[in-house]
Amino acid sequence: MTCDELRDMHELYSLGLLEREEKGEIDAHLVRGCDTCRKNLKDALAVNAILMSFSPDLAPPARVKRRLLASLGVKRAGWGWLGALAAACMLVLALWLGAEERRRASELADARHSLIEISVQRDRLQQAIGFLNDPETRPVSFGKGQPAPPRGTVLVNPRSGVLLIASNLPPLAAGRIYEMWVIPKGGTPRPAGLFHSDAAGTALHILSGPLDIGTLGVVAVTVEPESGSSAPTTTPVIAAPVAGL
Numbered sequence: 001m002t003c004d005e006l007r008d009m010h011e012l013y014s015l016g017l018l019e020r021e022e023k024g025e026i027d028a029h030l031v032r033g034c035d036t037c038r039k040n041l042k043d044a045l046a047v048n049a050i051l052m053s054f055s056p057d058l059a060p061p062a063r064v065k066r067r068l069l070a071s072l073g074v075k076r077a078g079w080g081w082l083g084a085l086a087a088a089c090m091l092v093l094a095l096w097l098g099a100e101e102r103r104r105a106s107e108l109a110d111a112r113h114s115l116i117e118i119s120v121q122r123d124r125l126q127q128a129i130g131f132l133n134d135p136e137t138r139p140v141s142f143g144k145g146q147p148a149p150p151r152g153t154v155l156v157n158p159r160s161g162v163l164l165i166a167s168n169l170p171p172l173a174a175g176r177i178y179e180m181w182v183i184p185k186g187g188t189p190r191p192a193g194l195f196h197s198d199a200a201g202t203a204l205h206i207l208s209g210p211l212d213i214g215t216l217g218v219v220a221v222t223v224e225p226e227s228g229s230s231a232p233t234t235t236p237v238i239a240a241p242v243a244g245l
């Protein structure tokens with residue numbers, strides 16, 4: 001066969017899908033150092049490499065062959081122009097399968113992410129409701145009578161910890177986060193967790209665990225670098241005096 005006749009078979013050849021007879025034809029050209037066939041094969045390999053990088057699942061070639069050729073209704077025998085057509089269809093189909101697979105994978109990841117978000121939100125709300133229903137919970141409101149500050153309520157409970165509900169929080173710059181602090185009377189601030197506000201500037205943050213309310217002075221919030229700080233590095237945006245509850 002001439003180089004021109006073999007031209008459309010290189011993709012199949014490089015995937016190992018050619019019949020022995022046709023494979024032998026290409027082998028013969030390659031063995032005698034045919035530059036045209038070498039170049040055509042190189043191009044085919046490049047195309048295949050791109051396809052495989054789209055979807056590693058499509059390898060090994062035997063599966064590609066079965067799945068793609070069956071879906072094209074192509075039988076093993078009788079290549080020729082049909083082989084060329086199959087090769088062309090295979091490229092389109094493989095591309096499509098690759099894209100489809102990635103789209104599905106990303107949709108699944110999104111759904112999984114939303115589900116985790118929802119269950120985290122639900123857990124936090126349940127915790128917050130538990131807080132509100134506990135007769136030992138003491139609320140302290142903050143931000144009243146100041147120009148444009150965050151407003152809200154800090155609820156402290158000797159068994160459950162601290163629940164912070166804030167609104168009107170200023171938007172954070174990139175790489176910054178809110179950090180809550182519990183500050184004992186006359187003591188140093190203790191880190192009490194990192195949180196973000198939502199787009200409307202609202203936040204709900206919980207520090208779980210027993211709390212010595214007798215020695216507690218202030219619950220504060222500062223803006224910190226995203227990884228959090230071990231001591232406040234900025235002026236508090238919230239400072240709720242909880243002493244004497």
Ligand SMILES: [Zn+2]
Binds near residue numbers: 029
């Ligand atoms: Zn050749």
